[in-house]
Amino acid sequence: MSKRVDDLFDAHLSKKLGRRELANRAARLGLGGVAAGYLLNAAGTRALAAGSFDWKAHQGTTVRLLLNKHPYTDAMINNLDNFKELTGMDVVYDVFPEDVYFDKVTAALSSRSSQYDAFMTGAYQTWQYGPAGWLRDVNEWIGDPSKTADTYNWDDLLPNLRASTAWSGVPGEALGGSGAKQWAVPWGFELNSISYNRRMFDAAGVTPPENMEDLMEKAAKLTSGDVYGIGARGTRSWATIHPGYLSGFTNFGARDFVVEDGNLKAAMNSPEGKKFTQMWIEMLQKSGPRNWTTYTWYEVGNDLGAGASAMIYDADILGYFQNRGTKEAGNIGYAAFAPNPEAEQPTPNVWIWSLGLSAFSEQPDAGWHFIQWATGTEHTTFGATQADLVNPVRQSVWNNADFQARLKKDYPGYLEQYQQSSDGSKIYFTPQPLFFNLTTEWAASLQKMHANQVSVDEGLDQLAESVNQQLRNAGIAQ
Amino acid sequence: MVELAQDRALPRARSSARDWLLPYLLSLPSLLVTIGILIPFGTAVYYSMERYNLAFPAGRQFIWFGNYISLFGDPGFWNTLQVSLLYTLLCVGIQLLLGLGIALLLVRRTWFNDVMSVLLILPLMVAPAIASLMWKLMTNPSFGILSYLLTLVGVERFPWASSPDTALFTVVLVDTWVYTPFITILLLAGLRALPKQPFEAAELDGVPQSFVFFRITLPMLMPYILTAGLFRMLEAIQQFDIIYAMTQGGPGDTLMVFQIQAYLSAFTYTNIGRSAAVLMVLWAITFLLSNLVIKRWLKLRERRHGNA
């Protein structure tokens, strides 16, 4: 790239040029949007390199990554040349489809393979991987100025997310509490709120729902002909529990577990839990997708994007993705949602894609070099403004004017939704290694309730009993 | 009359070493190449007797038959057994009948039948996991062509895989779509390989068609039917791709077959010990069922080829 172009972007970075002017000048130089974004970030990379930290410490080594096929990964790969240039390192990556990704992770790590230095993981998965001894506690690196750049700014990462990816390993102990190990570094995340079809809402004269009863009513009202009112996931999987359902469940004050005498005890059959679950099932039966029990992330999203559903109570980024390249592109609106009229604020449960450092890596320092770059301000800013690394995990990115402008322009209401939701956004599950057993069984139980094979009260009671039994069997509770 | 040198000792006829060795020389390479699989198999057997959850490395312990005992005490296991066997029975039964029917329709060699017999293999060429994805889309209530076609004939809101009442039907339908061609190929080749004389004779004698089918065609085709049924059974009782892609074992526990149970145990719950125990039970059942079929197959073969 010519010197002239480089100068242009360096000037922007040192605030000599406004963004619009930069874009104009770049256009005159014949650069499109994406290319311009990449170059912008190249400038950021040069800025990074100019700092005091030795980015070249692992020059010549090759970092090996295990990644999920995901927009986050796509964004990273698009920006990878800058990392290579910055560090003189090489990066090789294995990308596997999301459908099979965690199988691959489990297999690779259970065989104690040293073939990957770092890999993508969800926060929930770290509750297995951490105790299994497959992950390193990255606190060791974050706290070491010789290994982490002074510009990294760990505290810029959203505190709830930092806490949600840290756990002591003791079942029931709070996430991010004392003695918690930082099993992974948040990379991108999603919280749960309402994404809705503004066209349909306007046509029906409906505003976004205020609480659960309102939601049920409006969902019913919007259900007509080929369109149904409310979308949510429903397969026999943990993925059915953690989005809208657990967010609302929590908002009504229900919990999955309580700790009694230092013992975990299932609590999903509390009166609050039963009350919310009753409403949830009723709503889905009345105005949910017809084949709800086969609905995954993709069906929920497709229906919203194609105008088959009027709204979803699910991940905000699912609604974000549906506002582009779909039939209803541009019609999707976003609203924070607190189902319990008495709740102070929304309590969205979150899913966090994170990067973990493999315990079997023979070059963890090199792996950390990559992680700190990928989760650093420069790359996450690039990802949020030029690609789909949303939601960003850094406060500074949320404050970034370009990012805000982008959201306002293409995703009206999204930023406000986030701002209203963010304070209460975190993982509301009680950390324990049987998380997946519990949530899968929970989903199966909801399916039975939905098919009227079992009443909500009975179903939750049976679930609690079964979970307690499993906790005892696993030696987690007595 | 018989000019024998009586003083010559009667030689004991012996077969040469080569004769004796030949069948082993032919068959052992395939065994030697694949026998190595017994090592991981043995490891898996060992796992099945361990309390072994990847997330609890400290709790790893040899517990003999503990996993099996807890399995047999779990009502979910008996549900799994029942669902798996039912699924297998339905798939193998329906597909054998349908496959045989199609093979009979195509047995006459015409230009059209030749083309059809290749086209009908197409579903088999689509990986079941991806085929299921397509079926899931086709049965989607909003965008699915099949759901739409059903509404045209007056069936509204058919729930397909999403309802406990129709889920089994739906996955068996997909399984049938994918795997019937397998049976058709084998039986078609078998039908065409049958000697012609018995049929010509029966035709000359004016024997009714149904009699010819049940007394000549079917018995002669039996070895092929058994081979096709055997492999189909092995596949069906270990079904995973289709059911997992369509319902992940749901709704509720409607389709919790062995492999899904084991898959969830191993990969989602990281409970290797339990998963191995479930799979060992599946292995034992497969072993028993196959043994029955093979015994029958060998007996037929004995009868067909006589002794000499």
Add this chain to the structure above:
Amino acid sequence: MIVKAVRAVLLALVALFFLFPIFWVLLMSVMTNQDILRSPPSLIFEPTLENYVALISGQLDTSVGTLEVAYMRNLMNSLILGVGSVLLSLLLGVPAAYAFARFRFRLGENIAFTLLSFRFAPPLLVLLPLLFYFQQLGLYDTYFGLIWVYQLITLPLILWIVRGYFEDISEDIEHAYRLDGHSWLATFLRIAIPLARPGIAAAALLAFIFAWNNFIFALILGSSDVQPVTVGALAFITASGINYGQIAAALVLSVVPTLILALFAQRYLVEGLSLGAVKG
């Protein structure tokens, strides 16, 4: 006349059931995702080749940049794995099938059953231990290792199907050839194999299809460099949505090699043995 009509109607129904989904996938492969996700489904759309272009060129243009699509590489992997495993299985399995069909020898049926029984073990059972040993032996992420594991799928199939065909060849024909003065090997190569060719072709095709459709072995036992189409096609399912058009196109492309093989083998497949006339 009635029989003929009934036959035609039945065939039409069979064709409808088995070929309609294929036809629909073919249509989807030339539709955009937006056209596919229409409610109710519609046949009115503007056909596009962009799905195929993306797959074949390996370049997928999105609003956030150009993404690399490794599907052609997946296709090549599938071919290597499928052809490799079937060839190895034929090399090992055809002589063994012949031995089981022609000779009664001590432990013969036991060996045959053992070989078949490798198919009994659910892949999941051996997968994790296998991964462990593969890494120890350096077989991880190699075509060689995968082709070896694929023998569990292809070998029993070839062995048992081909065995049946060998058994249906008149022994006298082989005896005649031996008596003509030909060695055992010549008889096997010039009589037994040519006469069992329809069976070998059918078994090889089926084994190829099963190898082609497998994905759990490569997924666990290899890096993304050796992944087959079955895994590759799943890459169009991402958090930002399922690209059904590309999956459909991927599916169509993945069927092409097998279809070509089937057409090639068709002569044998539909021919059957036709040995009835000389069987006496």
Add this chain to the structure above:
Amino acid sequence: MAYFEIDRLSKSFGKSKVIDNLSLSVRQGESVVVFGPSGCGKTVLLRLISGVLRADAGDIRIDGESIAHLGPDHRDVAMAFQNFALYPHMTAFENIASPLRARKLAEAEISRRVHELAELLRIDHVLGHTPRELSNGQKQRTSLARSLAAPPAVLLLDDPLRNVDAKIRYEMRLELPRVLREYRSTVFYVTQDYKEAMALGNRVGVLYDGTFQQVDTPAGIYGRPESIRIARLFGDPPVNLLPARPELSGDGRAKLRIGGSDLVGPPSLESLVGRDLLVGIRPEDIEVLTEPAEGAIAVELDALTPLNVRAVMLLRDGQGTEILASCPEDDRPPLSRGRRQVWARLDLGRALFFDRATEMRIH
């Protein structure tokens, strides 16, 4: 001088002894017909000789050399199969050329020999056809040609005329001896048809119960069968077996009481007086008369079947015993329509006497 010897051969399958201590010697150029009912072990015997099966005990020698340890391809034994066993994927030419190719002859020589044989067997016009395109007769000739292509030390013919139609069978029965003579083969011919056995063999071996029960010239077998079973196997219509006990008559001659009449037997019968016998009389040795005559018994004619050139008559004596008689159609007594009462003269001089208990012929 024995050229081809089978020496005390035995073969069992499980508990059933299919070949039991079987021996036979064949001279060079001789044709021996092996004749026996189905399931008598003929096929196994051929397989033992050809080397496809290995004997449990015993030896097989050609020209004094044991071949028992050799594979089929080294035995210098050829065989024409009952079901032809042609190679379906090769032309008739290639089928016939197969033994020559095994011997690695030059292409010109192969072609010359195949054509020569094909001409001899009159199949030269179908050499380019595959077996599927050949008629049964042509298949049979091709199969025969193949077995003769490289003249073997011993030629095994396994009921080669079984699967061809009557006309070809008849033709071949006439033609085969000529062809075999031409090739001066030592032939081991297996058949289930006694007429074929009679027509083609220098000697006939009767095989059942795992061993040769009798080996003799065709006339010898027919005229002097060792047992009732052998007597029954040869002859169509089959031999009559009439129970009788010879008694001495007043003139010192042995008499047999058959059909209510006393018949004078041959002198040889005198030593058998008082023994329970079965008297075997072949139908052609019974003369049917329309008038009573000396030594003729009165019988009823139950049925008369004109069988081509021979007529077969079913007679019934006073005790109700059925007797078959046959004579050339031209020599048939003039019988008027509806006539039942006739007389039969039995040629006891040609009768066979069997012990009723052992069913063996009394010499």
